[in-house]
Amino acid sequence: MSLAAANITGVPRNESAAPILALSNVQRSFGPIQILFDISMELYPGEVHALIGENGAGKSTTMKIMSGYLEASEGEIVLDGAPVTFARSREAEARGVTLIHQEFNLAQLLSVEQNIFLGHELKKGWLLDHTAMRAQTRELLDRLETPLDPRAKTADISVPEKQMVEIAKALSRKARVLIMDEPTAALTTRETEVLFRQIDRLKEEGTAILYTSHKLDEVARIADRITVMRDGRIVRTARRGELNEDQMAEAMVGRDLSDMFPPKHPADGAEPVLEVKDFTIGTLVKDVSFTLRRGEILGFAGLVGSGRTELMEGLFGVRSSTGSVAINGAPVRIHNAEDAMKAGLVYLPEDRKENGLILTQDMRRNLTLLALKKFSNIVIDRKAEEAALDRAIEEFDIRAPSRDVLVGNMSGGNQQKVLLAKIMLAEPQIVIIDEPTRGIDVGTKQQFYTFIHQLAEKGHSVIVISSEMTEVIGLCDRVCVMRRGEIAGQVTGDDVNEDSIVRLAMGLEKKGNGHE
Amino acid sequence: MSETTSNAPGKAGFKFDIQALGPILALVVLIVVGYLLNPDFLGSKNITNVLSRSAFIGIMAVGMTFVITAGGLDLSVGSMTAFIAGIMIMVMNALIPALGTSWAVILVGMGTGLMLGAAAGAVNGLLITRMGIEAFIVTLGMMVIFRSLVTWMADGGTISLNFSLGSIYEPVYYGGLFGIRWPIIVFAIVAILGEIAMRHTAYGRHCAAIGSNEQVARYSAVHVKNVRLMTYVVLGVLVGLASVLYVPRLGSASNSTGLLWELETIAAVIIGGTLLSGGFGRVWGTVVGVLILGLIDNILNLTDLVSPYLNGAIQGVIIILAVVLQRARKSSR
Numbered sequence A: 001m002s003l004a005a006a007n008i009t010g011v012p013r014n015e016s017a018a019p020i021l022a023l024s025n026v027q028r029s030f031g032p033i034q035i036l037f038d039i040s041m042e043l044y045p046g047e048v049h050a051l052i053g054e055n056g057a058g059k060s061t062t063m064k065i066m067s068g069y070l071e072a073s074e075g076e077i078v079l080d081g082a083p084v085t086f087a088r089s090r091e092a093e094a095r096g097v098t099l100i101h102q103e104f105n106l107a108q109l110l111s112v113e114q115n116i117f118l119g120h121e122l123k124k125g126w127l128l129d130h131t132a133m134r135a136q137t138r139e140l141l142d143r144l145e146t147p148l149d150p151r152a153k154t155a156d157i158s159v160p161e162k163q164m165v166e167i168a169k170a171l172s173r174k175a176r177v178l179i180m181d182e183p184t185a186a187l188t189t190r191e192t193e194v195l196f197r198q199i200d201r202l203k204e205e206g207t208a209i210l211y212t213s214h215k216l217d218e219v220a221r222i223a224d225r226i227t228v229m230r231d232g233r234i235v236r237t238a239r240r241g242e243l244n245e246d247q248m249a250e251a252m253v254g255r256d257l258s259d260m261f262p263p264k265h266p267a268d269g270a271e272p273v274l275e276v277k278d279f280t281i282g283t284l285v286k287d288v289s290f291t292l293r294r295g296e297i298l299g300f301a302g303l304v305g306s307g308r309t310e311l312m313e314g315l316f317g318v319r320s321s322t323g324s325v326a327i328n329g330a331p332v333r334i335h336n337a338e339d340a341m342k343a344g345l346v347y348l349p350e351d352r353k354e355n356g357l358i359l360t361q362d363m364r365r366n367l368t369l370l371a372l373k374k375f376s377n378i379v380i381d382r383k384a385e386e387a388a389l390d391r392a393i394e395e396f397d398i399r400a401p402s403r404d405v406l407v408g409n410m411s412g413g414n415q416q417k418v419l420l421a422k423i424m425l426a427e428p429q430i431v432i433i434d435e436p437t438r439g440i441d442v443g444t445k446q447q448f449y450t451f452i453h454q455l456a457e458k459g460h461s462v463i464v465i466s467s468e469m470t471e472v473i474g475l476c477d478r479v480c481v482m483r484r485g486e487i488a489g490q491v492t493g494d495d496v497n498e499d500s501i502v503r504l505a506m507g508l509e510k511k512g513n514g515h516e
Numbered sequence B: 001m002s003e004t005t006s007n008a009p010g011k012a013g014f015k016f017d018i019q020a021l022g023p024i025l026a027l028v029v030l031i032v033v034g035y036l037l038n039p040d041f042l043g044s045k046n047i048t049n050v051l052s053r054s055a056f057i058g059i060m061a062v063g064m065t066f067v068i069t070a071g072g073l074d075l076s077v078g079s080m081t082a083f084i085a086g087i088m089i090m091v092m093n094a095l096i097p098a099l100g101t102s103w104a105v106i107l108v109g110m111g112t113g114l115m116l117g118a119a120a121g122a123v124n125g126l127l128i129t130r131m132g133i134e135a136f137i138v139t140l141g142m143m144v145i146f147r148s149l150v151t152w153m154a155d156g157g158t159i160s161l162n163f164s165l166g167s168i169y170e171p172v173y174y175g176g177l178f179g180i181r182w183p184i185i186v187f188a189i190v191a192i193l194g195e196i197a198m199r200h201t202a203y204g205r206h207c208a209a210i211g212s213n214e215q216v217a218r219y220s221a222v223h224v225k226n227v228r229l230m231t232y233v234v235l236g237v238l239v240g241l242a243s244v245l246y247v248p249r250l251g252s253a254s255n256s257t258g259l260l261w262e263l264e265t266i267a268a269v270i271i272g273g274t275l276l277s278g279g280f281g282r283v284w285g286t287v288v289g290v291l292i293l294g295l296i297d298n299i300l301n302l303t304d305l306v307s308p309y310l311n312g313a314i315q316g317v318i319i320i321l322a323v324v325l326q327r328a329r330k331s332s333r
Helices: A002-006 A059-066 A089-094 A112-116 A130-143 A159-172 A189-204 A216-222 A245-253 A308-315 A337-342 A352-356 A363-368 A382-395 A412-424 A442-457 A469-475 A498-505 B011-037 B044-069 B077-099 B103-129 B135-153 B163-169 B182-200 B202-212 B214-219 B224-250 B261-271 B283-302 B308-332
Strands: A021-030 A033-043 A048-053 A074-079 A082-084 A097-100 A177-181 A208-212 A225-230 A233-239 A272-281 A285-293 A297-302 A322-327 A330-332 A345-348 A430-434 A461-465 A478-483 A486-492 B158-160 B252-254
Touching: A021 A059, A033 A048, A033 A059, A033 A074, A033 A208, A033 A233, A048 A059, A048 A216, A048 A245, A059 A097, A059 A177, A059 A208, A089 A097, A097 A159, A112 A130, A112 A159, A130 A159, A159 A189, A189 A208, A189 A216, A216 A245, A225 A245, A272 A308, A285 A297, A285 A308, A285 A461, A285 A486, A297 A308, A297 A442, A297 A469, A297 A498, A308 A345, A308 A430, A308 A461, A337 A345, A345 A412, A352 A412, A352 B214, A363 A382, A363 A412, A363 B202, A382 A412, A412 A430, A412 A442, A442 A461, A442 A469, A461 A469, A469 A498, A478 A498, A486 A498, B011 B283, B011 B308, B044 B077, B044 B182, B044 B202, B044 B224, B044 B261, B044 B283, B077 B103, B077 B135, B077 B158, B077 B163, B077 B224, B077 B252, B077 B261, B103 B135, B103 B163, B103 B224, B163 B224, B182 B202, B182 B224, B182 B283, B202 B214, B202 B224, B214 B224, B261 B283, B261 B308, B283 B308
Parallel strands: A048 A208, A048 A225, A097 A177, A177 A208, A297 A461, A297 A478, A345 A430, A430 A461
Antiparallel strands: A021 A033, A021 A074, A074 A082, A225 A233, A272 A285, A272 A322, A322 A330, A478 A486, B158 B252
16 A cells, blocks of 8 residues: 555654653563564643554554553653653552553442542541532533443442443543553443544543544544554554545555455355344344354444454353244254254354453363263263364464463464364354454454354354454345344345445345345 | 363363362371371261261252252252251151051151152242343342251251161161262262262253353253253251161251351352352362262361361361362463
């Protein structure tokens, strides 16, 4: 691309202001492995600086160094023109640099108000000043247009509300530099708008904001300056309007996206394997009907919270549901994971650490847990297990320092491979894969896409759920788009593109054989 | 354990082995110390004594290992022993007019003990798994209930087995095979079966999976509630078995029968290397833990170096030490 060469470092400076916080040639290594190479970037007052990059590109490490959670191995952090070393995050906070974590740091059993002032409680003499804290909490929440009772228990509020509480907490600390790690991942469109309004307000007040998101449309909209990271290096810095979304994606991935995916094989003529009718799960999933064919890779797209995961968990039997499900034409009743496995349906959960793998056990035990019956008569056949592990390592290219390493000590990509190997040991006909490549690097992603294609070629029927639009588009010939617990419509063939999926997901249009 | 295709042994595995040796080393040290202090310590009479007294705790501790591995806990086993022993004695005494003083009565008594154990375990397990009440609360309640029932049944005193029936029953504790007493034989069998079940069966694997991460277990087609319920039922049956062996020893049950046995049982499991938080259990470790506790008691009784009244204090130190070592292992991972 001709654009790429033009502007690697030379961004015209915002001449009027000096940066509040800057990194200068920062390096960071964990043991022998270098994670960050020569990172230099500046945060200016009143500017939104977006940091984008694939998972594993080094965004989190960079943010943690800025906010005092990690130290730089080499290089300088410059605050207000003078080099600083934050001994810990509290020190950074005291100097006005606040990081809002993607995983919330809220004490679940404390109230909203207690969380906002945790560690910075207002006092009257040596007693807590409840009145002042409550009033300030109210004011902060009002500003964020979040009608929450300051006394509400944090465990009882919704995820977007928790995000707002985190932001309120940062606001209460009078942050001059606000670092936000994917703040909109858990927010609805409306809440995102509220957040953006707050960001605008903070900008006006002169706060410097570092913002990361995987939603490139958001980045294009709010960022004044964009830094793209790849493999621990800054590959591109640009000002507002200099990069469109495709160019951002290309800079992040570093290769043409079309190379990532093997060619698609439509499965139009094949016989249906899974037929789902009027499938309902409480209020989360409403009257969903769809069909999956032999050898097909069917995509499920939709915003977070649209009921995709819940639908699949229902099909897998770990959520109770109503409606009819037929496999190979015969009706089946699935009440738990074992029923599902017997019916030939397996599910690779979205959250591999919570639902997929036992991090404190080795690969062998994890691998055989689901299909353990195949390995045990009265006692478990250890040799067969070892042989299965050999095959899995070979087939899925699992790389581990040793055979008995604890799964928790393996990289995300290798964990995901163990998990895929685990569910495939059950010899399923239908494979549901929820977020196949969350938190794994680009190379391994590509491997996964090949695995998924191979599964389909071998005659398995695959459902892929993904929040990464490119993934669904690259893998699937047919995509069901969910919105508010319903299938808003489906797209096939050439219609499988970002525009038509987003329109359905946002409720802008009904299309195909949508159910209403 | 034969790692046929293993690469260079992983760091974790190596450290782990040293940790596993800890309880065994402690046991060896105790044996050496015991022998140096009093050569009679290793005499067959003393060893028989120690082992047959440890057998009750041991049998229950094997069951407790599964409960704790699956992320549970049972505080009721001590008073459950007393309750089962009391009911067994009352049932047997009541049957004498009908069946005479015969083995038949004793067999019915034994059956009652085992059934009662299974039932009590099922009550614990059902309350925990179906009602979703914390194991600590349920079994704490049951502990108090059983203790109170025994006191009430004995009217504050002692429930005694009919004397001539007692002398028929006596060989179940004092007799044995090839000079090894029955309680020791039963303990050994239970321990071996437990070890096999824990390490080599799907059931043991499932217990560890549930204790590590219940959600992963559920998504892996493990029947979490049933497996967990079974751990309590099996423990109940083993408490029944321990009671069956205990009744002929003294021929009576009272308010103080099995007092603090629950703590000794849990302590043995933890000393043996099972994680109190669940997810990892080691039956042979539990056996070592039982022996350590039994030997400390015995050594203090055989020597006048330290007052036997300090037994509890020493056991307490060892329990805390065992957990400190577990912590060290966890953080080194």
